[in-house]
Amino acid sequence: MYFTATSRHYVDRLFDPDPQKVLQGVIDMKNAVIGNNKQKANLIVLGAVPRLLYLLQQSSSSLELRTECAVVLGSLAMGTENNIKSLVDCHIIPALLQGLLCPDLIFIEACLRCLRTVFISPVTPVQLLYTDSTVIPHLMSLLSRSQRTQEYITQIFSHCCKTPEHQTVLFNHGAIQNIAPLLISPSYKVRMQALKCFSVLAYENTQVSMTLVNVLVDGELLSQVFVRMMQRDQPIEMQLTAAKCLTYMCRAGAIRTDDSCIVLKTLPCLVRMCSKEHLLEERVEGAETLAYLMEPDVELQRIASTTDHLVSMLADYFKYPSSVSAITDIKRLDHDLKHAHELRQAAFKLYASLGSNDEDIRKKITETENMMDRIVSGLSESSIKVRLAAVRCLHSLSRSVQQLRTSFHDHAVWKPLMKLLQNAPDEVLVMASSTLCNLLLEFSPSKEPILESGVIELLCSLTQSDSPALRVNGIWALMNMAFQADQKVKVEIVRCLGTEQLFRLLSDPDTNVLMKTLGLLRNLLSTRPHIDQIMSSHGKQIMQAVTLILEAEHSIEVKEQTLCILANIADGNTAKELIMTNDDMLQKIKYYMGHSNVKLQLAATFCISNLIWNEEDGSQERQDKLREMGFVDILHKLTQASDPNLSDRAKTAMQQYLA
């Protein structure tokens, strides 16, 4: 093959005994590979890389030769991903990092340029930057050498900072102090890369963010520098990245959400990024960042919802690929297709964030053209990112009572939701089951059809998940389902869940799971016939569980919930006896009536009040027994309680004795 023949010639010249000829060979090779991917691949196949690395590392090589080697390697790295893989396999990274120790600036710059190209490739393992602990401090020290070193090093940092550990390493080596001055560099590229560094450093990092707010650059606060970078005459990339920095600092708690640099600068800037006039990538990033910024703050959500018609602007995100692009331009169609998923998921995320608190905004969103249809079809899209975002959006909207009653039912969103729950990764399951919880609320018209679709089994299986979030959602949904439910449903829940699983959940390490399980029990044990029926079959275990919880270390809320269950049991006809015959339990109730917490006193009093209720069989004997145990005295004392609810409850109980 012709190519290989000439390529072979280039490689052969690298082995010439005359160093001058070797140098000329490298220079010729440099000129031959520029912009020629085929040539690059050939040279790599023919083994040029190890030889170049050898020449680069040899201290006997002239500086000129070593520099030219680094340039050629940088050129080879500019090719395909396969090239990068081959270079990394030849251990190019340690060799180049070693080269940085040389005092010559030109050589350092050539090494850095090559390293930059290698590290920004997605195929290079980021970890390689951190294996040698002396590398980062050395790179920091090289930042002062020239604009080029600044550009390449900051670019390497911004691509290789992917985990909290990376953030900490860079932070500990003075990344902030070293990079901050670069934000006012005369070179746009340096400013831009420095800014990117700060965005990756500050992301979900309180320590970095808290430090950043106090940094001064040329006497100006960093946040003000970022605000200036968001000015509308700056390049979009810079505006967007500066907005990201401020967003991350705000979310990490370093800047208040009502600070004018957030409300009047960052938020409007991000809304602008969502507009049609920007590139699809920018619109995706803008929407995602905005969603993240305002997620926890209802005021920001309200402002964003009225800014620049954001809600209807987002509807455009669903119009790709447009019918026009399909006809006119294949290239554009390809581009649109590539970004269509990203656009949709970004829009769903932003809608989810917008609607997470305010009822009016939710209404506005559901009234947007075809919104519910879009969510429904989003739930069954092939892209998992879109499915997840769609279900997040649905979840956010499902917090609205009105929407649950109307649009959710009209569009039968439960159907795709149920389908989604059948076989999905955990993160989707968490959102979907959480949404299902809301759909199972007693006023939701979707509750009936969902019940009929065999949801109980599915939810029961969720309670056995390893993920606490899934267990909570599963048991929570069951709790909602059991609220004021038919006997049939309750029996089905108990049967399907099984008492064993129920008790396992009662000792779950996650308090949320425990609380919802208690809530389920309480809902199951409501209305007298249900109480008696369930207690007759599972009374022993339930009483055991109640005893265990009351004896263990638990929060007030858990104990209160448990006492409420006891009060429900006390309301049953036959179930009462399970308490009356259990002196230990009665002593516990007595203890809680004298507890310092009013809520627990109230719940315990409720329980006693149910036990001594007049109109029921055997009430006299129960009253007598409890009087003997000293409950009357306590009740009497409680009628004097400062809490009006408690004293009322105690008075009502006392009346049972008087009647």
Added chain:
Amino acid sequence: ARLASRGSGLLLTSHFTKSRVVAMSGQSSGCGFLMSVVVHGDSALNEQEKELNQRLRRLYPAVNENETPLPRSWSPKDKFSYIGLSQNNLRVHYKGHGKTPKDAASVRATHPIPAACGVYYFEVKIISKGRDGYMGIGLSAQGVNMNRLPGWDKHSYGYHGDDGHSFCSSGTGQPYGPTFTTGDVIGCCVNLINNTCFYTKNGHSLGKKLQNQRQILYMLNLLIYLDTPGEVVDANFGQHPFVYDIEDYMREWRTKIQAQIDRFPIGEREGEWQSMIQKMVASYLVHHSYCATAEAFAKSTDQAVHEELASIKNRQKIQKLVLSGRMGEAIETTQQLYPNLLERNPDLLFMLKVRQFIEMVNGTDSEVRCLGGRSPKSQDSYPGSPRPFSSPSHKASSSQSYLTGTGSDTSWFDSNCCNGVTSNKNHSSSPHSHKPCPPGSGSTLPVSDISLNGSRSQQPITSNDMDMEVDHFTNGVTESSSNGFLNGSSKHTTEPDDCDADMEVESAQSKRQLCGGSQAAIERMIHFGRELQSMSEHLRRECGKNSANKKMLKDAFSLLAYSDPWNSPVGYQLDAIQREPVCSTLNSAILETHNLPKQPPLAQAVGQAAQCLAIMARTGSGSCAFASVDDYLH
């Protein structure tokens, strides 16, 4: 570097207009808003007005307020009777019944929005929403019914507070934004570039209005309407900082427009554009006779020069003579080198001669210098090579007034003669105009500095004293068509006691002396003046009346009416900078005889661009706001 001084030439003229306004407001009061600012008002109001003027200038630098004033308050005339105004016409309150839609009332601002704003913005603060909060702000054309809600009628657009709907020339609104109420700040932004508008609430943009607004928006005025009792609204036309960051929005549009200009397609074929630019530069160099530079440039860019090098050198020689004030030699050389030129152009010759007369008074012309007068170095030495004086605007203003005269100036002279106040207005400002002179013209500075000081301290007294005398004096000229004037002046020099008024030369007053102080030179000057007078009469007989020539002569002769011509109201003529238009006119005339353009294409392009922007402003193309020619002349 050449283009740099061109830019400062523009600056000079703009300063000229500014100082004129100040002078006006000091002298008289009555017309124009700027003046009332300076003359009336307490200090707090003054401060606010100052801030307002500063902000408006910063926001709308392209607006020429003499042509299209900016809105500064609500109009007390252009409103419905139910509207009450207070606080300098910035606060609006409703005083009608507010029971039916017929009770709606609106008010418009004092002026429509000038297109040269590019982007216009104002805000209102809702002080009280009154009974029902039926309020709206918006835009309407002049003359739309003020008894209606904004947006209901044709050419009217509005955003209503009670329902947040926007109305666009129709009675049914579309959902637009949130509602607004007491305490909210609502803004309205008009973009005259893409003809859209959007509103803001508490500093947040509510988004572009969706409807098509391709109307003649530049006719629109701001509007506010109120409908129920108790409603009070304060306006901010720039008196205070805006809540919404409008300057940031304008920055974006400035960048957009400039990017559009930068990206404008320039010629399809490769190199076409470059060679055109090179031609323009070369022709500019040749025009101004920068021989060596032109030659070098032509060589390195590989193009032909369309004029013989000798011819360029000749023109350079003549220009040098004119610019150093040696007019006699300049005329002679011209006649030698271009034999028929001046004969065919009697007006040009006349202009040169008048200049020669002025230079004689100055003591710089060769004819008087050789007569033994002191050689006034400071007058004589003009910077080595000619300055690129003929920046288009400079040329337009100065050479125009020199050659043809503006209509008003001439008629004023005829009817009023030398009224002190007006002549003051016209001329006394010229020393000021020298202040920001670029370093390039440094040698003229000593002169202007002196005259500046002089005019400051003496001006009020001198001009008042002179009023009568000048009147008298020039009357003489107009009545006795022959040599009444010259008699007067000769009396003044030869027999000082005999003079009509006490016009004698106070020797101690000035270091500079008439014609360099030589008696012989003065006599030569007088003689030359007579020749000039007869030449003027001859010209009039031959070619008919020429008011420009008449004024030129009158101004020149007026120099003799003052004891210290340099510090007189007409003293500006003695300044070396006045040689520039003469030089430029002569140069153009020479070039024309060689069938070369009388103005270099570069200057013409710059002038055309400036004109184009002015026309855009008049026809409502808002993008002119962000395309100042100055921005491109670094």
